[in-house]
Amino acid sequence: MEKINFPPLIAELTANSALYNQWYNDAELKYGPLSTLILMSWMVEVVQPIVLETSALNSAPEKVHEVVKALYLESLKLIGSGLAMRYKEEYKSAWLLLMQLPHLVLKFPVKISSLLHDVLSNLHTYAPAKTVVWCQLMKNSSFDIKTIEDFKIAGRIYAWKCGLAHLRGRLKEDFQTLSEELKHTILKNLSEEATGQVFEFRWSTHTIKFEGMHGGFKGSEGFFEHPPKLAQIDEYLFATDSINNYALFADQFGKVLLPANTVDSNYILSNSKPFDSVEKWLGKGKEQIDAHKISSIVTTKDTLAFTLQNSYFIYLFSIANE
Incomplete structure (x- = not known):
């Protein structure tokens, strides 16, 4: 030393x-x-x-x-x-973030390092390219982070911003507990146009738009060994290839497939809906899709998701903001 x-x-x-x-x-x-x-x-x-x-x-x-x-x-x-x-640079950036928060390190040295580890583990799993971005967002907010709860909530919001779509559900409630100063800083860091309603809507657009795809073949760092099928069970979307089961979360910032090992694949398949008309949702956009190859489809108030017979991916469209 x-x-x-x-x-x-x-x-x-x-x-x-x-x-x-x-x-x-x-x-x-x-x-x-x-x-x-x-x-x-x-x-x-x-x-x-x-x-x-x-x-x-x-x-x-x-x-x-x-x-x-x-x-x-x-x-x-x-x-x-x-x-x-x-992950030297990622962990180094995250730990040096603590230089901006010495008051929290003094009070909670074990807890804050544990929280950092949890965030980085999740980012490495679901958004590996965004760790340094998360650190910069937290650094930009450090002046207004006064408590360990501020740190947890800001960290969670920025992890969502970096692609962890499954965190979105509780963010609206969490956000309301923050100080006005920290709220303002967070909204500015989310986007120049962001308001408190950013937590209300899954997508940033009010028009029908292709939002990308998620999944892929497991042998190529994807998720599925066979072309998957989708089903909506309660308020959640699930995907299965009869071997691997996942809960699907997707919004304007990212797409995540979380393992759903407690849900039976046959139950997902029994709730899966076959091809339905996409014309009312996509209009002219339907011409870009070989609709006869759709193997399952789910529509919610704001999202259209479907799978194809010969594809390992899930295709996503935003359809409304209600």
Whole structure:
């Protein structure tokens, strides 16, 4: 740790060296040999800047110990699991975001690092290209994030903005609990035209529009081993290929297929509707579709979704905003 030069951090690591060595040894027992060079680099480039900011608010040795302990233990997990190497820039950007929120790190060092990990895990699964975008959106809002609930809700809204469509359901209620300042900042970051109604409507358009497709062949990093079929059960859309079952979430920011292992594929298929006329929904747009190849179709108040006999994808159209 010779490259660490912040005195309170040096004092903490020196005074409790036996503890830190024990935690390091415990991590090696769990994960196998850890790279001391990677750990040193992480401590210097990531942990030290965060501790510098938290110490500016409270430099009491017991508080420094609480913060450094939480960050060190979480760092060992990231390095041991390989996440800090495979997704170095993403995790580095996310952790350095905490420099903007030292008041929350001081109060909730374990919880806030856990929340970060949860968000990044979800982004890596459903929107892997958007992690750095999420970090920038959170950084843009950091001045108005005053509480851990602010952090959770803003983080959830921006994860939705980055493509996690399944989060949309609770956002309208969450948004109303925020301060007016944070509401204004979030809406501005969602889009220049965004209003509180952005949580009301699934799509940003009031006209019929092709919104893309989702799915794909499982052998090519997709989801389905056979062409899937769709069904609406209660308020949810489900897709199955008789082997793999998913709940489908789609809106203006993204498309997500969540595993639905508790739903029987035969139940989904029994609720699946065969071809129905798409003319009333798509008008002239129907000419772009070989309607006779439609294998299942679902229409809701704002969305038309269908599958084709020879395709591994789900096709989506916005049809209204009611």
